[in-house]
Amino acid sequence: MADHPVYPVGLRLAGRRVVVLGGGQVAQRRLPALLAAGADIVLVSPSATPSVEAMATSGEIHWERRRYAEGDLAGAWYALIATTDPEANTRASAEAERSRVWCVRADDAHAATAWTPATGRSEGVTVAVLTTEPEGRDPRRSAALRDAIVEGLRDGTLSAPQHRTRVPGVALVGGGPGDPDLITVRGRRLLAEADVVVADRLGPRDLLAELPPHVEVIDAAKIPYGRFMAQEAINAALIEHARAGRAVVRLKGGDPFVFGRGMEEAEALAEAGIPCTVVPGISSSISVPGAVGIPVTHRGVAHEFAVVSGHVAPDDDRSLVDWPALARLRGTLVVLMGVDKIGAIAQTLVANGREPHTPVALIQEGTTAAQRRVDATLATVADTVVAEGIRPPAVIVIGEVVALGGTLRTTS
Template sequence: MAENPAYPVGLRLTGRRVVVLGGGQVAQRRLPALIAAGADIHLVSPAATPSVEAMADAGEITWTKRPYEDGDLAEAWYALIATSDRQANTDASAEAERHRVWCVRSDDADAATAWTPATGHSEGVTVAVLTTNAKGRDPRHTAAIRDAVVEGLRDGTLVAPHHRTRTPGVALVGGGPGDPDLITVRGRRLLAEADVVIADRLGPRDLLAELPPHVEVIDAAKIPYGRFMAQEAINNALIEHAKQGKSVVRLKGGDPFVFGRGMEEAQALAEAGIACTVVPGISSSISVPGAAGIPVTHRGVAHEFTVVSGHVAPDDERSLVDWAALARLRGTLVVLMGVDKIGRIAETLIAHGRPADTPVALVQEGTTAAQRRVDATLSTVAETVRAEDVKPPAVIVIGEVVNVGVHSPLNASE
């Protein structure tokens, strides 16, 4: 006769006594979830790993420093038995049975009254996967199923529609530096749930091809501007689609708030009474240099880095940058949107004291299949850009860290 399958249930342990026997690796893995559940956790073990000890020091658990003794499971709701002493585990399991305490055993699943499922989380949903019976249990297979389900929920490939009415609104999503794999999990999920996507030219274009056919994709560069400024027209498009009850994603390259005008859009939405969610993205200011093998900081070389917009020249009255102060800094300078102004930027930095032989790297189309890196110095960078025909988008890195990464084998496009 086949063994009956385990009955799945979610335990609500907030404020309830949970006893953990053993302070080793098993406890270290299981304790964070019990802490997150709000359990009143009592650890009984003569020793513990540094991580478990830190939990005790922080007051997240109560630690009794001794081996298991009969009576330790009294008044407990749930017990995790994970000591290295098999006899102690057997005795504790018997006590759990007497007190009717649900008990998990790390050394003998067959002798336990409960099993720990492979769990994962995605946007307020817990996915728990259990093998149907003790015989033939394969934890790796169970974990693989868990991972596949959670990843599908996160990236939108496994779509579970909400049957309750969704609140219309706009999500400002940072798409990262270009490689579609570098968008955040939350950003990819919101894209999968969107009705309308208004995308920038510098957003990760490959992500748009993955969208379901019913999603309306709008190129922000092609929104009719008429009497409006470009940004004002984009703001109006976001508001209009959201007011129609649609879920709107504003997909931007990098991070919405790093020279992305994201706050202007958030303010316009707030004034219109439209709910707005901000999803940070990986900024190209650090990710693109890293993809080219350049660390923006490095021990003994650079203790700070500064990110600056180069979209206006240093002598332009619209510039808000103190270039003289930047020239005096010893750390790394990362310039975004500065390819066509790099000549005047370099001249200004040299004029205010930055050595002419300071290394410079230009990383074009960073993190994509078209990525390339061109090296120069402050004195040669203007001519190098012309000779090598460097085009935007490109991130410019100025400082000694450029030489640290010259021979790096890193390639983020692989």
Template structure:
């Protein structure tokens, strides 16, 4: 009998409880993982099964009886999923479920079932389940779309529900990616939305800061009063002080926290102070910015390796830790970060150690943002190209044959 009222939503606790699944096809393949995750004691009754379902049985995650349904199979069951290709068997099993008061889902006839499977999703300990309110005219695609929208909002922080239980204070070192706000990770965006305090670099995705609730304190790391401290020491102290006040703190950094981001220095300072620290990796500009400009850092038959180098000190500077002579001998791609003002001396050093002067060079300024632009040159001409085109930081420099490639041949 078709339901005349909306379904009553409830969460079933099936751990250790007998659950019977009839049919080992695609429906069972989709539904079984959730039943296994719920800890159900699963009996599968089907003469055949998909390879994935068979693998679950082989792994001991369920008990498989290789036969068709027989009356009495639902005895002592708490829950049943009927998904065979035999309408007569489905109807008989559904009738047995009704007699024994076993909640029953039917894949072939939702109106004849006593339970419906909602469209479900999960995010950070929350299960989202969406059901349509009417038995007739149910639209599974719409319920799935609503489920996806809610879960996506919870994951990326655009749908924020306040925590009413005490949160553990601490610091998250979040890599914000190369600049485009859409390129921050889902976890990074969620932590940013839940933060009490955000200490941001100028190279972080600034547009995300505009989305934060009004109560969030946003601190520009470049404007922290340094006093007697070095800049990094002042930032470390700000992270520690806010965390000790019981606040959830996000250190928002451009790219990845551990790729020339001094993230380890901050993590070490927090560890010494006894402050819990979470590291959220970010998309490094060393790979993403060239990619956004159509440059692969590796390519079959062209470059089998790429090396990422900091160019913030010149090759002849005694503080440099880079073996430029060794880099000049490599045949792969060289990616230089923070090297715009030193590129002239870098190019001279590479050519002095044997790198051909006609090696292609590409400079990508403000990569992945609306202001992105690309300037092409060679090792011999790159210093003049930077001056004539007024290339300014932040810019990623790519040296190697891949910098001369195009995604497609000209029309």
């Protein structure tokens, strides 16, 4: 058998009996993929890791808490043998051979009738890599090849034309807080496939340089008190290009539905009959504080956090924020778009019960190369913003969590 190459095949296991022997780390790693395939999984093992036990408790798998016994593989379509008992593994693999059950054996691949490939997935594609060199299998090389292929598919550096008809539509993609590495893999793949990109100023701008020359980039920047593209014009551009049969990505900073007006765009597309895909992004409200070592929650310090818009002052009739209620919270307050209103915000919070010495952190252009953090208190933050020249975009964190992590060495 060793002289012949393996025959690659994809198993359709949905609703079919799969037996897993052993509840240790191997099972913990392999079970999620079997569950995703819809397999009817029976685990036979006297013990299991906490994660595997949780799968049984939730009803995802059936767990028989005992050692392997002859006949356990009856009716199985596939078996994973991964106990710590070599003698039991040998008996089980012999049963699999007699019963013609394809069997993977964790402790001795050469004694198995099937091998598990290094597997990865990108949208619509499953990559499975097996190395079958004369001197034996090389799982590390398989994993490295798998990673390289999947990464290429995800970032668009490895692609093949799709021959099926592409349905026109728009993807509202959350680009994250600014660092191009913090966009989701799905967002990056859609960006690589786009014909038109309608980009925000706060989106990961470095990714635009990677786009092919044929991609049209529309600048939808909204600069505070400066030039901007009206929301109605943005909606019209999305609809126009989608109707022309182009793949359109609306690249936004953070998450499309966190102060990103993404719902307005989704509603406009729905009204025009244009399919819309929403790709969530990492919100700056939690990622930017984390990038400078500030946790928005921490045991014994903050059991809650609130994210609010500061684009209008507390005394403005347009404000929908209950600032007196926020002042009574003991947890963390994260203010977005509030640089020029932070003086009035701080004054209102103090007037309604928040201590003047409450720590405040101002994080400008978080996760980018220009990131900087300036600390203050509610009593001093208005003067600090002026003295330090803080300008948008900046995330403002208010609460005792600001004092944590002063010795952490964080990188972004």
